[in-house]
Amino acid sequence: MSFLQQIQARFRPDSCSSCRCPMEMVKKQLYAMPGMSVGHFAPMEDAGYFKKALVPVAKKADIPTGIYACGIQHYRCPRCGRTVTKLTTFLPVRDQEMVEQILYFKKGEMDDFP
Numbered sequence: 001m002s003f004l005q006q007i008q009a010r011f012r013p014d015s016c017s018s019c020r021c022p023m024e025m026v027k028k029q030l031y032a033m034p035g036m037s038v039g040h041f042a043p044m045e046d047a048g049y050f051k052k053a054l055v056p057v058a059k060k061a062d063i064p065t066g067i068y069a070c071g072i073q074h075y076r077c078p079r080c081g082r083t084v085t086k087l088t089t090f091l092p093v094r095d096q097e098m099v100e101q102i103l104y105f106k107k108g109e110m111d112d113f114p
């Protein structure tokens, strides 16, 4: 895979990096991260951390003020079954989202996470 293809694969989770097939979003869920408050953000990359730290919420208004939130989108390739989980960490500020971190889990690390 060329460097350019790697970059494209990294930033376009909606197409499968194996067969280029458009991936389907199978599930998405919003979470609060009570352990991460404003002014104390630390970038995390460990799937295990998120599995322990995240608390599912129904809507953004349910996230306490000053607490970071996390959106998770599960993608699946309809052709080869490859999965990618996109995890976006952000701070909800009024009607905006201040995005801190975007992670892609491509080895099934988050497949068992609801």
Ligand SMILES: [Zn+2]
Residues within 6 Å of the ligand: 016, 017, 018, 019, 020, 021, 077, 078, 079, 080, 081, 082
């Ligand atoms: Zn595929």
